[in-house]
Amino acid sequence: MTNENDLKRGRTALVDGTSISSLVDRDKREVSTRLFSDPEIYQLELERIFAKNWIIVGHESEISEVGDFVTRRLGDDPVIVARRRDGGIDCMLNVCSHRGALVCREEAGNSSVFRCIYHGWIFNLDGSFRGAPFKEEMYPDGMDASRLGLRKARVGVYGGIIFANWDESAPSLEDYLGDYKYYLNLIFNKVPNGMEVLGPPQRFVINANWKTASEQFGGDAYHAGQLHRSLGALTGGSPTNPRDWQLHAPKVSTENGHNIICFDLGDMYRAISGGKELSPIEKLHILPPSGVPPEMLPEMLQLLGEKELEFLATTPPGNGGIFPNAGVWNMHNPMYNGVPAPFLSFRTYLPLGPDKFEFCMWVLVAKGASEEYRDLMRRSTSFMQGASGFIEGDDAEVWPGQTSASRGYIGRQGTLKYWTLTGEHKPEGWPGEGNVHAGFSRDDPQWNWWQRYFDRLEEKV
Amino acid sequence: MQPVDIKSAAPAANSQPPGKAIPFGAGVYNEAMHFLIEEAYLLDDGLFNEWLGLLADDVQCTMPVRQSFNRKKGNGFNDGMNWLFDDKGALTFKAQRMYTDSAFAEDPPSRVRRIVSNLRLHETAVAGEYLAQSYLLLHRSRGDAHQFDTFSARRDDILRKTDAGWKLAKRIVLVDQAVLGLANLALFL
């Protein structure tokens, strides 16, 4: 049997003769719109992006007990993510090694084994083959259990977030995240016991290519003042003042295509204090970072160093993308009554074909947060984020248009533009790593995202 | 993480079991049904300010996420995570946003048809408050798409009869989908 991957490896052109490298102009910084709907490119993405990078499949707190599992997708493959007896986490293909039935059909649960409903083959929590009905009569020559386990992906956990990767030769998750870890730490590792999810994720389907949302989370600060103009009613933001839309906030891009916008809280604190200068600790008391209830603030103050606390009080990591298909959202926004409320979520944009993706969003709080604080998070999320959030509802209006418009013969000959760069400017005393783009917010991180995307699609890395 | 099993959302809606059933055709039944029909009309026709007039000041609208489980584990609702968790302030902001020129998710507006039926009405421990369980089937036609987006749910409402007419005091939307087929919930359920 030939390995399909061997046939594909090294392929540099699509069937119509278009070379993959011609879909991007690295000098002009333009990307072909064809990428938003082409079925052939989608198949290449499954092979070269989703089977080779670290992809988010869940959060540790979803499977805290031995035997806890959730079923998810990794690329477009169904997987089971389960807590082993030794406390480790496995991610395995949810496809029976016998005749390909779905092994586990529940979305979540607790179990000691997984039994396929078709003929009854049984697999252990770690995916290894355990047994089959009528084993002696059916397989008198014996069964080679070592060949019959569920196929397993590598698993890595960072900041409580579970990542999986099919590629045995890929770098470790730690290396993959690299300089980005500094920022993730200040979002997800800022309290000693870490974060937990409020519950299972919101999951909803949008008729758009997964990259429309992913590249937007790759650092598109530019759209907020227009598409999210409704926010101005709450923030007093004027459509003509770039500061009101954080377009002066430093952005960071790191190797492997990750990015984060570090929101400048200066104006907000000045408004709160009436212009009086506040110390970082005073600021953090006024508005504890998202996910940290006021009563848990002392734990955070004790855990983090002075530099980190100052960073959180001035330009905390806010909104960003984890390559290839995930985003984090960590910030405060005023609610309808003008009072700033915390938001903390991560989300993945799961491919469901070239013109469809599933939006999957988890909301987090510090482990042990009070029910009152959880309610606040539920309220702020429902108001602004996810399917019912008035901000993200407007995003979901744009992405399907980008996708369907790229199907036309003429439309797919167009390009997406990333002409304008801020360049690398690291403010003095900036404590974090990565390429810092301080100055008017331009296309740097999104262009970084696309470059990594093409490095992968062209198999340069 | 164990799901919260809302076998019937009625206790959650009112913190106590439903009282006496009110029969189909009774005067108060007709009033409650009329309220729900009128509400659907206001929303379908984009009369959001008028719709806000139907909400009690203490209204709470929630919609727990739902997962697909084996039957013996219950109906899969999880109280921890929600699709909706809005009070009157949030609903007012969202409804009034519809009159601005930046509510892009619903402008141009979807053509929406809310079919409300199967009302089961019960008294509650509070005089003048009724538990109204109804079915909602919603068709949304968006842009030039020829397929409808559909949404279906049971809604467990607390309806309050006041001097100023009937008001919606509480709504729990018990959705039928584990994965929602709507790109956003920029409409009211």
Ligand code: FES
């Ligand atoms: S397909 Fe699973 S046991 Fe046969």
Ligand SMILES: [Fe+2]
């Ligand atoms: Fe957006």
